[in-house]
Amino acid sequence: MGQESKKIQSKSGRPFHTPVMREQVVSYFSPIKEGVIVDATFGGGGHTAALLDHLDLAVQVLGIDRDPAAIRRAPDRDRLRLVEDNFCRLDRILDDQGLDWIAGILFDLGVSSHQLDESGRGFSFRREGPLDMRMGSDTDRTAYQIVNDTQPDELTHILSSFGEERFSRRIARSIVANRPIETTVRLADVVTEAIPAATRRKGGHPARRTFQAIRLAVNEELSDLSAGLEAGLGFLRKGGICVAISYHSLEDRIVKRRFRLGEGRAPGPILPEPPPVELKDLVGKVKRPDADEVQQNPRARSARLRAVEKVK
Ligand SMILES: C[S@@+](CC[C@H](N)C(=O)[O-])C[C@H]1O[C@@H](n2cnc3c(N)ncnc32)[C@H](O)[C@@H]1O
Incomplete structure (x- = not known):
């Protein structure tokens, strides 16, 4: 593409977002x-x-x-x-x-x-931050509420239907047992521990599907x-x-x-x-x-x- 569009920089100096395709x-x-x-x-x-x-x-x-x-x-x-x-x-x-x-x-x-890079938004399992994950102000629940306040069955349903997570029940049980969970990294650790050790090493970060599921639920x-x-x-x-x-x-x-x-x-x-x-x-x-x-x-x-x- 001949003419380079100017990239908007975020506060961190990284580009705000690099457009895909x-x-x-x-x-x-x-x-x-x-x-x-x-x-x-x-x-x-x-x-x-x-x-x-x-x-x-x-x-x-x-x-x-x-x-x-x-x-x-x-x-x-x-x-x-x-x-x-x-x-x-x-x-x-x-x-x-x-x-x-x-x-x-x-x-x-x-x-x-x-959104992923700003740790205060709570989207990333790699950056310590509050469990928020709201893209805007037009949502009813934060990630904190889903993680800490939902019934185990609803949590299992969220993880399996929005994360296609095969260990949804185990993860939900472990989240409930470790409540209150305050931060992203703590949640990622709890999820990782709930997944059988042999599976942890396959298919990216073990908490990826859980984070996707909670983000989709928060933002509908x-x-x-x-x-x-x-x-x-x-x-x-x-x-x-x-x-x-x-x-x-x-x-x-x-x-x-x-x-x-x-x-x-x-x-x-x-x-x-x-x-x-x-x-x-x-x-x-x-x-x-x-x-x-x-x-x-x-x-x-x-x-x-x-x-x-x-x-x-
Ligand atoms: C992948 S980024 C888009 C990047 C953009 N194409 C660029 O070139 O920089 C997705 C954006 O969509 C916004 N978004 C996601 N769901 C939305 C919705 N339902 N309504 C409005 N904006 C939404 C997010 O807040 C985020 O800023």
Whole structure:
């Protein structure tokens, strides 16, 4: 990509976030010549900056993020408007902006590097911090409440359904036995000890799935994704484009199923007739970042990109 978009630096001096699959994102949106593209997950604004740098001047971006830190640090740019909100309320956000339709929408899901790196936010099992994990102020519970106040059965359910954690029951039992758990590193230790020693060494950090599960529960990420995706596809005009980058299989499954449904492919075998076609697949097989990108930005390694065009 010729023109380098300026990286926003966080207080630590590290980039706020390095955008994943930036060139591919720009190329999927490049047929758009005018109108508003919604960056539903503005973060460090890297994708937005690339879109503004490389697309026609008649294209504007509406950046949304539920995290006030992301919106606060965003630069002033022509053709960019910003809203601090949850994309699950896209209908209302677009209504407030006077928009009846949009030309494109991008979902780059999950957390930003800034959120992971700020130990005070409590997202990382590697950094000592309070059990918080809220992306914004619009959530009912913190990680502390889930870890320390939920019933063992509910905790088991959260770990197994949002973390696909096969040792959910053992981990939940161990968390309950060690309450109160005050910090991220203490939680990571309790989880590690609950997992059989032979399994601990496989598949990344033993607490990774538990942290993912609690984060998804705190932020209600999966239900927000379903709602945001539905609203976004509904507002796309004919010829409009939706790109979604997911970072784990639960997110990707929601995106894949919704896109397939729009492509007229039934999600299961028992629909009486195929659903109407409103979307065209633009990627074929799901796209992954190349080895160079993963080497330069290890956080890109689990990214999976899907894209569709609205055809009706
Ligand atoms: C992976 S980062 C996006 C990075 C961005 N594409 C960039 O280039 O810097 C995800 C961002 O989405 C935000 N986010 C996640 N879920 C959201 C939701 N439901 N509504 C609004 N923002 C959300 C997070 O706060 C985070 O800042």
